[in-house]
Amino acid sequence: MINDLKQRWKTEKKKDTSNMEDTDNYLGRDLLRFTTAGSVDDGKSTLIGRLLYDSKSIFEDQLTSVKNTSKSKGLSHIDFSLLTDGLKDEREQGITIDVAYRYFSTPKRKFIIADTPGHMQYTRNMITGASTANLALILIDARKGVIEQTKRHSFIASLLQIKHIVVCVNKMDLADYGQERYDEIVTEYENFATKLDVEDVRFVPISALHGDNVVDRSDKMSWYEGSTLLHTLENIHIGGDRNMKDCRFPVQTVIRPHSDEYHDYRGYAGRVESGIFKVGDEVTVLPSGFNSKIASIIDNEKEVQQAFPPMSVTLNLTDDIDLSRGDMVVRPNNQAEVTQDIDFMMCWMGNEPFDPRKKYTILHTTNKVRCVVKEVLYKMDINTLHRNEKDLSVGMNDIARVKIRTTKPLMCDSYTQNRSTGSLILVDESTNNTVAAGMII
């Protein structure tokens, strides 16, 4: 297989080395972040290796190093998982323990893969990878069909509000490239997916090992009329996923140059999390409720007329009002909720179990507050999606619905409305470790 790929590489390389158009295109690409989840055996590493290799993102020295290691481990094939399993312990144990980030690009898009381990106990890593993803890639072994782990991954993607799911039915070569088996799995998945909150689910029958329908169309599955995986990843529309309606600008820091030229300058630095801010817009500052107008917007050392997500800019207001880190700039007619009572879905990630009697630190937008737990409503069984109201003990990888009260008000939206102002993390006050992720209801 690797020789095939190398041969192909050689011919392709000739084709595009001296083509400046490629580099021009590069400036015009957008960015798609996706997360992959799968268990040890369902071919996830092979698929990633294939995508990286076919998009020429694996270099000779990396390949040589992987080849040598494969050989020294006595393997007859090249183990692509060695590319993604970066840490010594992982290599020794042959498992992935942590989220690894991988990069590749095509003339159309740059891709960031958050490659997360598929083991039962690593739900926390899946959630971490999913939190910044536009798309989730879920692998199903054609021989096994929809298994518990498929459901768990899908549920997490839905919980984290990933808008697009691409289900790869892999190892089609071991299922005789048959349409019947594929259709069966699609139906099975669709039945399950009705319980989830996902807008866009697509299916691709592939063989990662042989490359069928990954980058090139398979000639063994002529019954499949959809796109290849790479074509799907390249063309899925993600621009509409951003919230351009609700203006939210959490202030990170105040910029005061203290120079003669900018004597009274006060700029509010932050990132536009959602909505479009324009010069001249009336704005309200939360939590104080003061009103002002946008005098100017600075982006990249220049004044611009407007700012939208995910731009990092500096806002200047017409009035000298008290505004600092943790405050939020919104529009008067569309404000975030200012509240100390927060109801959210909590994914517990700490080694020590959740203790409702303890106080935790909350990080939300650019705010840091403390909280007390008011109530644990139920625990979610992520395999069956059942709510358990009897056993409310929450440990590593558990998901529960929780109500808390914070020491200071936070400016929130529901997570379904706004991934930035609707998300929070819990920090243990003795260890300072991040122990939970929260999605506000």
Add this chain to the structure above:
Amino acid sequence: MSYLIKHLKELEAESIYVIRETFAQFNKPAILFSGGKDSIVLTHLAKKAFWPAKIPFPLVHVDTGHNFPECISFRDKLVKEFGVNLVVGSVQKSIDEGKVAEEVGINATRNRLQTTTLLDTIEEHQYDACMGGARRDEEKARAKERFFSHRDEFGQWDPKNQRPELWNLFNGLKHYGENFRVFPISNWTEMDIWQYILLENIDLPDLYFSHKRKCYIRNGTILSVNDYQDLKEGEEAKDMVIRFRTMGDITITGAVESDADTLEKIILEVAAARTTERGGRADDQRSETAMEDRKKEGYF
């Protein structure tokens, strides 16, 4: 009006966000400035993050004493132009004070010694967050690195016990004596960096561009002839037309034969390159997990 944002702008915005978070969450941040293109880009991003104010923290340079002189003059020019403070930690001083011993043998370098000097400099100045220009695409151990990377009181990295990093909520909380390494350009690739340099017209040391230089070849790596290394038997110094893809200690930084003397040509070369930029780094070739081992000890 289009509200589409291209990937370089998105990466830029992400990095600026991280730099501002670092400034806001820590008492005494600093930029670890190596003189290489990544730390130069990082410094430019920091300038944008706080403009029209000046960069509100110093650049820290760990000087191995085995530098390319071009790097030092470039550094000094940049510092002056940006009006930023420069703090230099000296490996020579660490050696003179007996804190570290110079490696011996023909392959001796000061690369590993940097870690001690770096940790001492951090301690001396009480920096609690050091931003570096490391990228996740560089090396396999770095692919697992966080934006906010926690270090214990010995400056060590514990890759198995990293804090999960969710959304854009960066947890910089720490105990007294601990500190963080922060990597604002984690998500950039080598190609992104070059494209950005071109797009923003960022000035770089001449070493990155094709030039004639006296070089020799050791273990397949093209190295610049320098005052700190002797040639082994069978090695021979000759004039070569080369450029450097990374900027490190002169004794370990491998060159590539290249006639790319403009940014455009370099980008084409990077696009066609078949080895990673660290492929020429003798420090990474020492073992399979050389980078991970150094990072655990407190390397960048």
